[in-house]
Amino acid sequence: MQPPASPPQAPVARNSTLSPAVQTAVSFLIFLHLFAVIVGVTSNESASMLETALRNRLGVRAYLETLMMDLSYAFTLTDGPSTLVAGDSQAWIDVALTLPDGTKRTETIPMSDIVSRQRLRRYQGLARQALLPIGNPTLEGLLPYAVASRLVRETGATGGTIYCRWRQLPNLPFQATGDQVRTAYEAKILVSDGQVELLKAEAASESAPAAGK
C-alpha cells in the first residue's frame, strides 16, 4: 500500500478544527492526563509525601494502573554485578523430577530450546520473579510451588527438587571469569495423591562457578 502522492495542500475538513470551547475542555483533559503521568512516573521511587498523597488520593493511581502507565520507566537495564533486585540478573529455575518409571529428568525455566525471544524473556521474567520474594516466608514459596505443581502435572512425576538460581557476576569489570551460580531457593517436591507440597531446604546458598549459563 502507498500513501497518496502529493497534491498541493491537505484539505482541512470542516469539523477538523476544534471550536474554542472544545479546545478549552480538551486542554483541561490533557493537563489532567499529563499531570497524572508525571505524578505517576516520579512517585515510583523515593517519592515525597506530596507525590504519594497526590498519587493515592486523587484517583491518579487507579487511572494509571488501569492504563499500565504507573511505571517510573526507570529502565536502567543494569545496576552492575551481584544484584538480585535489578532486572539484569540472569535467573533460572531448575526442577529435578523423578518420573513414575524411576528415571530422573531436569526441566529448566527458561527452556533451552525456546525459539522466540519474547517467549524467552517471559520465562526469564518468571525465574527472576521467583527470586524477588526470597526471605519473605509468606511469598517466597508461591511461584516455586506453582512451577512445581505444573511440571508434576505435565510429567506425572512422583517427586523431585526445585532450585531457583541466579548468576552472580565478578565484582570487577572486564574480567572473563569469576562469576558464580548461586541457589537462592531450594525445596523438595513431595507428591501425595496428586497433591504437591514443597519442603524448603534451610541452607540454600550454595555457589559454584558458572558453566554455560
Place this chain on the structure above:
Amino acid sequence: MRSYFSELANHFGAGWNRFWFAPSDPLTLSVLRLLVGGLATITIATFTFDLDRLLGATGLLPLDVVKQLVNQRDLQYELGPVWRFSYFDYAGDDSALWAAHVASLAVMLLFTVGFLSRVTSVAALIVFLSYLHRVPLISSQSEPMLAFLLFYLCFGPTGAYLSVDRWLHRRKLPAEELDARAPASSAATICVRLIQVHLAIVFVMMALAKFYGNVWWNGTAMWWLITNSPARLVDFGFLISHPYVVNFWTHAEIAYELLFPVLVWNRWARPLLLGWGVVMWVLLALVTGLVSYGVVMIIATIAFIEPDQLRTLWTTWTARHPEAAVSP
C-alpha cells in the same frame, strides 16, 4: 507588570493552541498504527505457544499467585490493591482461554490493517491491557511502551491512510479524487503530541534512573550488559580488551537519553537524534536481546517525523523499489 503577565498569558495560550490543536495530516498517525499494531499483534501471538502454561488457571502463573505477589508489592509501598481488568481472569477453562486468545488476535489484526479503526483501536487497547494485567510479573520494557502508544492511538484518525478503511473509502470516490489526502485534523495533532510528550517524559526518566547506578557514571554499564545478557544476539565479549570503547558506548547511551527530550523539538537537531537513536537501539538490542524494546522505541520516535518527511522517504524508497508502489 500587569502587561507582562497579560502578554505572557497571550503568548503561552497561542503557543499552547498551536502546539496541540493546529490541524495536521494524519499520515504519521497511520504509520504508527500500522507499526504499533503489528508489534502488539506479534507480542500477543507469541502467547499462543504458552497460552495454558502462562495464562491458564493451572499454569505457571495462577491468578491467585499473581494477585498475591502484585498486591504484596502494593502493600510494600503502603498502597491498597487496585482492580486491574483482564478478561482472562474470567477464562476458567482451556476452551474459554483459547476463544479469548483467538478473538484477541483477530481484534489486533483488524486494528493493524485499519479496519473500523475508531472501534478496533479501543478494542485493541483493551485486548493488550488484558494480557498485561493477567501476567504483569513477566512483562518487560516493551509492553508498557506499547500500552501507552495504543492508548493514544485511540483518539485520532489512525485509519486515514494505509488502511482497509481508506481502501473502502477510496472505492466510493471519483477517479480525480483518488490521490487526495485525508483531511488534516486537530485530533491527529493531539494524538501525535501526546505520544511525543509522553516519550520525552520516558527518556527523562530513563536517563535520571541511570544516575542512581554507579556503573553508568564510571562507564562500565555496557560491559555488565555485555557479560550478563543471557538472550544476547551478538557476543561483544571481545571488548574486554577495549575498555575505552565500552566507556564511550556507556556515555553515549546516557548522552542520547539526556539530549533526546531536549533537542528533539528542534527541527535541525531532530534528524540527527532520530538517526543516533536507531544506532543506539539496534546496538542495545544486539547486546541485550531486547529486540522488541529496541523496535518499539524506534517506532515511537517516528512520532517526531513530519507527514511530508514520511512522504519524501516513501517516494524515495518506491523510486528505488517500483514493485512496492502498489495502490491499495
